[in-house]
Amino acid sequence: MMKLDGIHTFVAVAEAGSLSAAARRLNLSKSVVSERLVELERVLGTVLVHRTTRNLSLTEDGTAFLERASRIAREVAEAAADMAERRGTLSGPLRISAPVTFGRMHLGPALYPFVRQHPRIELTLDLDDRRVDVAADGYDAVVRHGEVGDTRLVAWPMAASRRVLVAAPAYLAQHGTPASITELEQHAGIVYTNRGAADWRFVGARGASIVRGRPGLRVNNGDMMRDAAIAGVGIALLPTFIVGEAIRSGALVSVDVGIEAAPESIYMAHPEGRRASAKLRALADCLRHAFGTPPYWDAS
Structure with a gap:
């Protein structure tokens, strides 16, 4: 049998x-x-x-x-x-993938009450900055920041996200503060390698612009990008959920070049054609509530 x-x-x-x-x-x-x-x-x-x-x-x-x-x-x-x-109980395995920095700083604290509330759910959270194949790698869903690149996924928005250009005061004192896209291209950039050459994308009244400056450092982790910027390595384009505290403390300052970075979002995505389970829908509701509108990292 x-x-x-x-x-x-x-x-x-x-x-x-x-x-x-x-x-x-x-x-x-x-x-x-x-x-x-x-x-x-x-x-x-x-x-x-x-x-x-x-x-x-x-x-x-x-x-x-x-x-x-x-x-x-x-x-x-x-x-x-x-x-x-039907019994009013959420149970069974739930496997999620998420980026390292967002997972450590924001997703984890939002998940812990959910796990306590639903002790029969067997939650596995894999933190990985690479873009995993949701279905092939056996995930129920992924939590990601940016744009949905895989058309085989159904995406649920969790929270809005802003990215800002940041640099250390000492770096700007030594190299000057760029005031335009053209000036920005002359500075050392701290580049997120998992996004590629077109990561620095800005949108203004005249449409979209992509900045391809001089890479001072290429790295695949948001924590290290922020720390490199604080150390004066160059200018980084990072979401406020990573650099908000560093800006408030003065370790970093935002750089205004007269144009905003393209808007993005925090989203949860699951494979197309697969019905989302009750526990996945409950988790999505929990995260939306925990992050807030606007998200708490931008509220101040």
Whole structure:
């Protein structure tokens, strides 16, 4: 008889790309994952996965079985969520990805009351600044800052976000304060590598402008960008949820070049075609309430 845990395990292996990664996702040992996969193959009478010491790939039968297996696993999870919702209880696993700095500074404090309120939810939060593949990496949703780049995602706005140019007073005293886009291009920039060359995008009365200045430092983390700006490395374009406190303390000052950075937002996104669970909707409501309108980091 085919077991649901075998189907769930096969889907996790296919999505994660390895037994080890699937084991971490399922919170099981690698040996248990392997045993479940072998048992499923025995019941089906076919090999679903090619295994070598370094690689893992689906067979032709595995590829054919994956589509229906994924649908079965998803529908079972949705059915369980529906039953829990009918009982007025939110329970089961919920896996979210979020950026490191926003997660540490704002998402974590907003999540802790939610976790206490719903002790039967098994929440996993992965903090990672890279753009993960929500469906392939097995996430229920991602929390992100910026624009929605993946058209396969359904995005829910959580809060508005502003980005401002900032620099240390000592840097501006030494190098001067730019007052225009043209002058800004002559300064050392602290650039967020996960966004690429077009990150410094501004919008004014004449439309959009992209600044490609001289990179003084390229880094993939907002905390380090802020700290580099405070250290006088150059000018950074950062959201106020990262630099608000540094501006209020005087460690950084905002730089006005006569044009605003393109507006962005904090959003939660889940895969298109997958019905959002009751616990995911409850989490989204919790975050909106915690962040506020306008968000508390801009309220002052």
